[in-house]
Amino acid sequence: MAVPIDVATGPGGPAPEPVVNVPGKAIEGRSLGRIAWMRLRRDKVAMGGGVVVVLLVLTAIIGPHVVQNPDTFNSSLVDPTFLRPTGTFGGISLAHPLGVEPQTGRDLLARIVVGAQYSLLIAFLATCLAVINGTFFGVLAGYLGGWVDSLIARAMDVFLAFPLLVFALALAGVIPDSAFGLSGNSLRIAVLIFVIGFFNWPYMGRIIRGQTLSLREREFVDAARSLGARTPYILFRELLPNLVAPVLVYATLLIPTNILFEAALDYLGVGLYVPTPSWGQMLASAVQNQFFAIDPEFMLVPGVTIFITVMAFNLFGDGLRDALDPKTR
DSSP states (O other), X not given: OOOOOOTTTOTTOSOOOOOOOOTTOOOOOOOHHHHHHHHHHHOHHHHHHHHHHHXXXXXXXXXXXXXXXXXXXXXXXXXXXXXXXXXXXXXXXXXXXXXXXXXXXXXXXXXXXXXXXXXXXXXHXXXXXXXXXXXXXXXXXXXXXXXXXXXXXXXXHHHHHSOHHHHHHHHHHHOOSEETTEEXXXXXXXXXXXXXXXXXXHHHHHHHHHHHHHHTTSHHHHHHXXXXXXXXXXXXXXXXXXXXXXXXXXXXXXXXXXXXXXXHHHHTTOSSOTXXXXXXXXXXXXXXXXXXXXXXXXXXXXXXXXXXXXXXXXXXXXXXXXXXXXXXX
């Protein structure tokens, strides 16, 4: 049976209705950044992690100026016989919301807040160092290829096989009291940033190298070459802007790893000098002095703080990765 054809609309069936433009209302486009933000905003878990991260950063910046002096001893708050805090739950009170330290009576909240400042500072700066080195060498290896790629790849293998923890322990034992115009904790912080950041760049380098290998065959790179663009222009004006998303995502995921590594070095006694507060140092004190037996909360508070911090960064980093690259879901 033949299908009747409507002469008014043609053989293809009814014509689609024309788009009616509302007077005074323009069609608004969405940038890639706005689309990523809309995806991220729909991810409640990632947004919760982001809120915690922002609160931690604000606490590290403002908190040390608000809390008590973390080095003030309060012997009246400690039982002289058992050296444990008086009162329940580690001496929790309005003046000391998280209790006090056994044996010394120092305010635990103040030491946690000041420790957050040092931990986040070292982790952020070490991550920046790793990102800069990893991005630079990764782009060079991926774009130039050949012997440059082979040389950088072998260097990455050497750094990845390097016993970083053993090196950090050995380096802490040989550094002088002052060097490069720094001394005390300033020198120790600089050493920690160098050790953590410089030896972690191959992880970022491998990721950026893989991204660059796919980008260098794209049409916009071929167009830049055909117009006579030099290598530095292609690297910094064509490739790097397209690598911002993976750099940002993996930098967010690298920060919690550096926080854990800094806490591990503090735990092993090669971190900040005593009595400067640090989360790993508090855990080490709880274990070495067996404070966990008389005051379990003293060990629980820094442990939970590290757990929450690392979890928040990981959740936010995962959500950011899904928002910037939905294909990874």
